[in-house]
Amino acid sequence: MGKLPSLKNLSYLLALHQQQNFNRAAAACNVSQSTLSSGIQNLEEQLGCQLIERDHKSFLFTAIGEEIVEQARNIITSTEELVHYAKGHGNILEGPVRLGIIPTIAPFVVGALSKRVQQNYPKLSLQLAEDTTNNLLNALRDGDLDILLLALPMDIQGNQKWTLGRDPFKLVAHKSIADKLGEPVDYDMLPDGSIFLLEKEHCLTGHAVSACQLTDTVKVNPFTATSLHSLVQMADARGGATFMSQMAIDHGILDNTDLIPLKPSGQEASRDIGLVYRATTSRRQTFRKIAEEIATLLPINTLS
Amino acid sequence: MGKLPSLKNLSYLLALHQQQNFNRAAAACNVSQSTLSSGIQNLEEQLGCQLIERDHKSFLFTAIGEEIVEQARNIITSTEELVHYAKGHGNILEGPVRLGIIPTIAPFVVGALSKRVQQNYPKLSLQLAEDTTNNLLNALRDGDLDILLLALPMDIQGNQKWTLGRDPFKLVAHKSIADKLGEPVDYDMLPDGSIFLLEKEHCLTGHAVSACQLTDTVKVNPFTATSLHSLVQMADARGGATFMSQMAIDHGILDNTDLIPLKPSGQEASRDIGLVYRATTSRRQTFRKIAEEIATLLPINTLS
DNA sequence: AAATTTTAATCCGATTTACCGATTATCATA
């Protein structure tokens, strides 16, 4: 059995990969540049292969170097989890948990969730981050976040998930056109350009469109909103319609508007809400507890 | 972020857990006893918790100590895999792969499999071990084996699996009673005590009995065999019957006997064959290649 | 009961390693 590389050197490699610069990486590790440099060389020697290509000024990670970084990340985060577990004396329900949530879910769960967690697991400190699905998945991979609350179906890469529940879609329409639409809604009765959607980055757009089998793109207004709240405002002001999640409606997003929720057509007009975590985590039990808390807050709880 | 424990100390802990003795553990690690002792103390200090209870002569792992061992094992094997990967310069199809197989599968695949692997991946060295499902799962957990070829369904604990294919069961009966049984076989026509089975430890027994919906235990002969080959010999000599996997029959296990394969009753008279691996492995791709090789050797290939 | 053996912890000196600061080499840019 050959000697194993040190975790320290592996963490130097990770920092270097993140910073793409020896000085900044060294600073991030609180060591000198020379230490980090020789650490990397040391690593290459031990592993018997070149991790970075030096071209006398800058450098590039080799293909195998990238792969090694990936594996090293797992090792480091696993070890951090071990330390965290030990420091908490085996009490898995204490310490920080970093939860990322997409913007079309966050506003409707963070309040109640942090209250419940605070109450049921007072030693657990839930740290929240709001971002798009892609950014959240990157942060999960890098170990910057522990769990993600996402809308499914979604490519969650090498990660694992629990499906917590379902969030039905409603078509909400201005009262001036609502009574012509029927239930389930006949999209043909909508004026052209009367449907407002979120910008494409938000997966709710795609989920709603496919779940509700909306095919006639002429109905869609090209002006897109960046948040559910402004979406509602726009549909209300312009006398149009939009898709809205039940969760948002339950939280009063339609209050003080003239929008009316209607049953959309399409067989299963809803999105699944799932909690995603690294396959390699050792804190599955902790995250499961949080999953249970979140599930109770969803319109339809399907956590088994 | 607190300092991470060293891999060396973690490996000391693993050795101690395996050997349950400081001197032997130290020897296994090629260090002195004092080094290992202080390594463990060091670890306890860094982790801020007691890993072993000393009662002045011997010692015991604490509950949390056991948990830490579990996590440390993952970390160490992950790192070994990283080294292996690097040493092979990213060529995942070289180096040793340790495969465990249960006794009711092994004789019928090892020959062809090692030949195929030798031919298609000459740098891959396949090391085989034959044992019961439970022992194999323990060896997988301890990092002594990399992949297991098992019969499913089966509780594979925290591990992951691919289902490679299906192995149908036949009821094989002595020619003196075969023609009375019909096809699919009517178990009522079997004389009491004429069905021979493997001893309980072999999961084929349970799988066959449940798959073929054999409920009348009076038919079963209480004398049980320890291998498929002796099972066949017994059923042949005593003019009885037994369940036999298609794979075994294909490999001529009934040659030179008076046993005849018949279609058993029961809706899905077969067992699934699966390849099991640690969820935390980083050699999934390598194992997948081997999975594909094995699947081609099974009576029914269902690997997707 | 005494002596021996086994086991883990402790102490201490020697070696090795890790680290930093300073310097150098190389290239890009002003």
Added chain:
DNA sequence: TATGATAATCGGTAAATCGGATTAAAATTT
């Protein structure tokens, strides 16, 4: 040509790791 940025190298120092000897406590043998 001078300046700045970057990564590698070098040499000295501080820190850690390690092993042998010893100790302490208990089990085993005599």
